Every structure is written in structure tokens, then in C-alpha cells.
Amino acid sequence: MLATQDTKSFQHALLAWYTSVAKDYPWRQTTDPWHILVSEVMLQQTQVATVLGKGFYTRFLEKYPTPASIANAPEQDILSAWEGLGYYRRVRNLQKAARAICEQHKGIFPTQHAAILALPGIGQYTAGAVSSFAYNQPQPIVDANVARIFSRLFDYQERVDSSAGTKQLWQWADQLLSHHEPRLHNSALMELGQQVCSNKSPQCLLCPIKPWCQTKNPEDLPIKKARKKTVLVDELCMLAICDGKILLHKAADSARRSGMWKLPEREHHELETQDLLLKTNYAITHHKVTLYIYQAPDKTEPATGEAWHSLDSLDKLPMPSPFRKALNSLLEDYFV
DNA sequence: CAGCCGTGGTC
DNA sequence: TGACCAAGGCT
Missing domain, CATH: 1.10.340.30 (Hypothetical protein; domain 2)
Known part of the structure; x- marks a missing residue:
């Protein structure tokens, strides 16, 4: 922790730096x-x-x-x-x-x-x-930027994403908070984490709060629990188009990407004899998905959650990015 | 507390 | 290329 007088110097140095480098994001132009x-x-x-x-x-x-x-x-x-x-x-x-x-x-x-x-x-x-x-109320904030800054400032050699680590970070954020300029103070911390105290290759030589920083190895901080290992998954979908309509599936309320539309899925044995139209990869959370899109069998019927949509209405249907891209590519070919 | 949720950028 | 991560929150 810093002494009271030191805290004021710290706040002043941070604020002086911020006013000289602040970006003018649109959300900083409004209250x-x-x-x-x-x-x-x-x-x-x-x-x-x-x-x-x-x-x-x-x-x-x-x-x-x-x-x-x-x-x-x-x-x-x-x-x-x-x-x-x-x-x-x-x-x-x-x-x-x-x-x-x-x-x-x-x-x-x-x-x-x-x-x-x-x-x-x-x-x-x-x-x-x-x-x-x-x-402009004096409330502290701790996000990934602030966590990174404080873990380095206090050379915190423990996990920041544990219960104790989180508590410690919020305590520091509260103690260092400027009650005179809370808006600018918090903005300055975010900006510092972005521009200087960055995740990779921190720019310590340019850091306005370097005199208070206790760590010698900023690139090793903060310490977090290891990520979950990436899991490979196959996703088998089909392109069913008939009379200017396309069959799509809407994710259920409780499902991933709830409310979003995508191409209907089918079991491998239903599609293995069909033409493969597109193979692509995308990532979602800790999964790496290989997406196979087959030509749908003739006389395909909608399953639960599936419905026919006019091709003209495609743009208005919310769709996850990987499927939006795949569909754009497929339809481009389809209409050539 | 662990696991989950999307996407795009970086090295 | 694969692993890591980013102005988190909910279950």
C-alpha cells in the first residue's frame, strides 16, 4: 500500500499523463x-x-x-x-x-x-x-486493465482471478481512487492498461507511475488460472433451398446463441452420401469447430426449431458470424 | 468456484 | 497455426 501523501502524488501523475494522451472515444464525449x-x-x-x-x-x-x-x-x-x-x-x-x-x-x-x-x-x-x-461518482472499477496494472504495481505473485485476488484488487482500486476526479481517474487507469501497461511488451519507460511500481518482471503478471484446453468438434449442417426459401434452425432459449438462426444440423449418416459444399473452421469459447455444409437431401422436412425462410429475408435474421460468412459464400456460388 | 458464453486480433 | 486474450457476468 502507498502512504496517503504518496497516493496523492500517484493520482496526480496518473491524471497528468492521461490528460496529455487521452483518446476521444465517443463514450467519453457523453455523460x-x-x-x-x-x-x-x-x-x-x-x-x-x-x-x-x-x-x-x-x-x-x-x-x-x-x-x-x-x-x-x-x-x-x-x-x-x-x-x-x-x-x-x-x-x-x-x-x-x-x-x-x-x-x-x-x-x-x-x-x-x-x-x-x-x-x-x-x-x-x-x-x-x-x-x-x-x-462522476467515486466508485472504483477493476477490469482486465486495472487487474494487470495493480498486479504489477504491487508485484502481486498470486492469482488475481481467485476470490482472495479479486478482493485484493478491489481494495487497491478503492484505496487509490481519486475522490476529486473519479471519472478521469478511472478513465486514466483504463487508458494506461491499454497504451502502456499492456499485456504483451509493457512500455515501462513511458509509464507515468513507474516510480511506484514494485515488479521487476511485469510480463509475468498478472497470474491467472490456466485456460481450459481447446476441444475439437465437428458440426454437420446442410443447405436446403427450395422455391426461393431456405431452411434454418433457431437456437432454443436455453441453448448457446439463443435466438440466433443458423443452418440445420443433421447426423453424419443422413449427410454422408450428399455433396460437400463447404468446409470451414471457426472458434467458439474453448471449442475449435470444423463446420461441414452438405447439400440437403431431396424432400428435406423441418425438424424441431427449424423453419423455411425467404432468401430475401436472410439479412434481417440474426445469425452467428461463422454462419453469416458461410452463407454469403455459398449463396454467391448458388446464384452464379 | 468452475464452467460457460462469440469474435477478431496478435505473435 | 494454435494459444492467448479483450472495458465481465451469470449459473
Whole structure:
């Protein structure tokens, strides 16, 4: 831990650095709590470049500028707005949160940290982010950036993703938090983790808080539990097109990628004699999937969860990225 | 607490 | 190429 006076110097050095290098992300140009929340949920386990690069943030807020605007939106529409971002449960929770705001807070975004934390899909990090970024309230945040910074700052040679490690990180975040400039302080930590105290090849020579940093081997920190080993999986699907319609399958509520449409699956013995149209790979969580797409047998009938859709409506159906790409490729060939 | 959820980038 | 990871949260 740092002494009180040292903490102030630390905060000052961090802030001075930030004001000189800060990027002007769109979510830093607003204090609208709904806009801040949308950005934070999009950025959960998702890099800034992904959110900004394909225009997700701007497009989503044009369509859903307020909690009320999404509260009663169709499932298909919100999933389509999220298509390509992954972790599709996030947008469902975003809608649940919007409904809670409309029903329990009269449509006014809550200002109390506890009320924000109680919203669906909002955990400790996101609640702290909204509280500090939107309202400039003195709430600490710990995300992957902050965890990396503090594990190095205090040379923390234990796992950060354990119960004790998490508790320690939040304690440090709380103790170092600037109550004078919580918004800028938290933004500065995120920026530092991105630009300087990065996962690979940290730029210690450029670090504004180097005088306080205790580690000699930043590249070895933070310590986390080993990842689960990648599992290889085959996925056998079919392309069934008839009279301008295509057969698709909608993932059940409880299933992975719930509500998203993809090509229907069949057992190996049903497809082994069919033509193989496409073979491709994609990753999902800890799986590496080899996707085989066969020409469907004649007179294929819809199974549970499957339905015929007009080819014209394909663009409006929410679809996981691997299937969107595969289908684009297949249909390009189909119509040549 | 362990496991799970998507995708794209990096080396 | 495969392993690792990113503005996490839920079950």
C-alpha cells in the first residue's frame, strides 16, 4: 500500500499523463448513463477496435437511443443489432435492464450505485464504470486493465482471478481512487492498461507511475488460472433451398446463441452420401469447430426449431458470424 | 468456484 | 497455426 501523501502524488501523475494522451472515444464525449452503459456492455470482453471499427456503438444508439426505445423491441431486432459482437446474452440483458428502468425507475436511469448494480447484466465493474463515467461518482472499477496494472504495481505473485485476488484488487482500486476526479481517474487507469501497461511488451519507460511500481518482471503478471484446453468438434449442417426459401434452425432459449438462426444440423449418416459444399473452421469459447455444409437431401422436412425462410429475408435474421460468412459464400456460388 | 458464453486480433 | 486474450457476468 502507498502512504496517503504518496497516493496523492500517484493520482496526480496518473491524471497528468492521461490528460496529455487521452483518446476521444465517443463514450467519453457523453455523460448520458444509457449511452455509457451501452458502451460498457459492448466492451465486455470485447476490444475497443471491434466496437468502433464496425460502427456497432453508433448504429446501436441510433436505433436504441433510450431505455424506452429498446424495452419493447422484438428479440430478432436486438439480436440483429448485436450481430458480430458475440456474447449475445449481453443484448438480452441490456433489454432487461431497460425494462427494469422503465418499470421500476419511471424510465429515468437510476443514479444510486446499488440500484445500477441491481440491473440485469450489470456486475461490479459495469456498475462502477457507469457510476464514475456518467455521474462522476467515486466508485472504483477493476477490469482486465486495472487487474494487470495493480498486479504489477504491487508485484502481486498470486492469482488475481481467485476470490482472495479479486478482493485484493478491489481494495487497491478503492484505496487509490481519486475522490476529486473519479471519472478521469478511472478513465486514466483504463487508458494506461491499454497504451502502456499492456499485456504483451509493457512500455515501462513511458509509464507515468513507474516510480511506484514494485515488479521487476511485469510480463509475468498478472497470474491467472490456466485456460481450459481447446476441444475439437465437428458440426454437420446442410443447405436446403427450395422455391426461393431456405431452411434454418433457431437456437432454443436455453441453448448457446439463443435466438440466433443458423443452418440445420443433421447426423453424419443422413449427410454422408450428399455433396460437400463447404468446409470451414471457426472458434467458439474453448471449442475449435470444423463446420461441414452438405447439400440437403431431396424432400428435406423441418425438424424441431427449424423453419423455411425467404432468401430475401436472410439479412434481417440474426445469425452467428461463422454462419453469416458461410452463407454469403455459398449463396454467391448458388446464384452464379 | 468452475464452467460457460462469440469474435477478431496478435505473435 | 494454435494459444492467448479483450472495458465481465451469470449459473
